[in-house]
Amino acid sequence: MHWLLLALGSMFVQQTLVTLGKVLPTVLAPAIVEEMKIDPSLLGVYVGIMAGTSLIVQAGCGSVIVRYGALRVSQLALLLTAIGLGLAMPGLIPILVFSAIAIGTAASSTPASSHLLGRYSSTKQAPLVFSVKQTAVPLGLLVAGLLGPIFTQLFGWRSALFIIAFFCLLVAISLEFLRKEFDSDRDRNKKFHFSDFKGTIFLVLRTSGLKSLAIGCFAFVGLQATFVAYFVIYLTEIGYSLLDAGRIFSSAFAVAIIGRIFWGWASSGYINPRVILGSLALAMYVSVSLTSLFNENWYDWQILLVAVFVTGTVFSWHGVVLAEAVRLAPNKMRGAVTGGVLAFGQCGGLVLPLVYSSLLKLTGSYQLGFLVCALPALFVGIVFVYSAFYQSKFRRT
Numbered sequence: 001m002h003w004l005l006l007a008l009g010s011m012f013v014q015q016t017l018v019t020l021g022k023v024l025p026t027v028l029a030p031a032i033v034e035e036m037k038i039d040p041s042l043l044g045v046y047v048g049i050m051a052g053t054s055l056i057v058q059a060g061c062g063s064v065i066v067r068y069g070a071l072r073v074s075q076l077a078l079l080l081t082a083i084g085l086g087l088a089m090p091g092l093i094p095i096l097v098f099s100a101i102a103i104g105t106a107a108s109s110t111p112a113s114s115h116l117l118g119r120y121s122s123t124k125q126a127p128l129v130f131s132v133k134q135t136a137v138p139l140g141l142l143v144a145g146l147l148g149p150i151f152t153q154l155f156g157w158r159s160a161l162f163i164i165a166f167f168c169l170l171v172a173i174s175l176e177f178l179r180k181e182f183d184s185d186r187d188r189n190k191k192f193h194f195s196d197f198k199g200t201i202f203l204v205l206r207t208s209g210l211k212s213l214a215i216g217c218f219a220f221v222g223l224q225a226t227f228v229a230y231f232v233i234y235l236t237e238i239g240y241s242l243l244d245a246g247r248i249f250s251s252a253f254a255v256a257i258i259g260r261i262f263w264g265w266a267s268s269g270y271i272n273p274r275v276i277l278g279s280l281a282l283a284m285y286v287s288v289s290l291t292s293l294f295n296e297n298w299y300d301w302q303i304l305l306v307a308v309f310v311t312g313t314v315f316s317w318h319g320v321v322l323a324e325a326v327r328l329a330p331n332k333m334r335g336a337v338t339g340g341v342l343a344f345g346q347c348g349g350l351v352l353p354l355v356y357s358s359l360l361k362l363t364g365s366y367q368l369g370f371l372v373c374a375l376p377a378l379f380v381g382i383v384f385v386y387s388a389f390y391q392s393k394f395r396r397t
Contacts, residue, residue: 003181004120008129010178011113012136014074017168018109019140021081022050024164025088025099026229027144027246030236031157036091040233044357046100047229051221051349053104058339058346059200061108067190069183070116071175077109078172085165089158107346110322111339116182118326130326131264131319138256138315141228145250149243200340209328210337213321214344216277216384219376220321222348223284224314226356226373231291234366235303239296248300252307259316267320276320278384283313285378292367348376 025032026043033040065073084103087095113133121129151160204210235245263280267273287309294303322338329337356369 015136049100054107055346059343069186134318142253149246217345218348221345222352264319281381
């Protein structure tokens with residue numbers, strides 16, 4: 001239990017900072033776009049490059065985690081996040097490409113933390129443990145929405161990026177004190193092969209339980225990436241200041257923290273995880289569709305209420321999915337399988353923001369993009385709920 005709590009605490013901190021670094025450039029996009037005269041539709045391209053890089057990294061990082069250790073990979077993720085934020089500071093489009101690549105490479109943090117926590121948590125503990133760890137994601141988003149605009153107002157958006165990059169480096173160095181224990185299972189003889197990508201993907205696709213998780217991840221991560229990329233700038237387009245838009249954005253994520261813990265607890269033996277995921281997917285479709293109705297006549301509390309509905313669904317599934325992936329993974333392949341499932345999620349994170357970007361470029365409408373990008377979640381929700389009902393009926397007969 002001592003090592004489990006230390007592992008959970010260290011992975012929680014690194015996941016919070018990696019998430020914070022990942023979303024900060026998009027949260028500060030209104031200020032960056034205004035100063036640098038950048039087309040807002042390019043936000044989708046930035047997020048798409050990040051997701052494409054994450055896809056490759058998560059599909060192939062299993063061997064790297066086994067060879068060098070989960071903690072070392074977590075440290076590297078923090079370092080890459082800091083580098084990515086530094087590259088974003090000039091605000092130049094060619095350099096922003098490399099910023100997105102660096103931050104996207106830091107996506108190895110989630111498979112690494114899954115590998116580490118899988119060592120110290122039992123099968124029964126895993127859904128709750130993973131859900132608690134994954135509350136770091138909405139916490140990172142909350143901090144980005146709260147502090148990012150404040151730092152930008154006080155010091156400028158470049159200084160806001162620098163401050164977070166500094167903390168990423170500080171934590172990366174601090175984690176070195178735990179490496180002897182947490183990386184004690186590393187295998188120095190493990191070799192990296194390009195076939196690892198193919199092997200991981202095929203393992204996910206030929207395992208029915210993992211394949212359905214991967215399909216769900218496509219819709220979930222894609223919708224999540226789209227909301228994070230465009231919600232704040234969408235609010236500024238209907239009249240909100242960056243500070244007020246960031247306040248609504250961050251306030252909404254307090255609910256996601258509670259939601260992740262609750263759904264992780266519920267799936268630890270009380271409710272079928274597939275039922276939970278299917279119900280959340282259907283609720284995602286409804287909540288994100290409601291955001292398309294925003295206009296200048298809506299009250300603050302109404303917009304906040306819908307934003308809370310979005311974060312309570314779109315950002316609350318991670319612990320359930322990761323625990324299921326680890327449960328179904330072969331021994332010593334926890335990180336690889338998690339990365340493989342999440343790689344399909346990054347496909348969604350690549351495709352859906354680009355779809356939104358294209359629609360915004362063609363129509364100038366922020367609302368239409370949310371409606372279209374919510375459709376995959378509707379499909380996934382129907383499939384998950386139906387399959388859970390069918391399996392339950394089959395067992396009774």
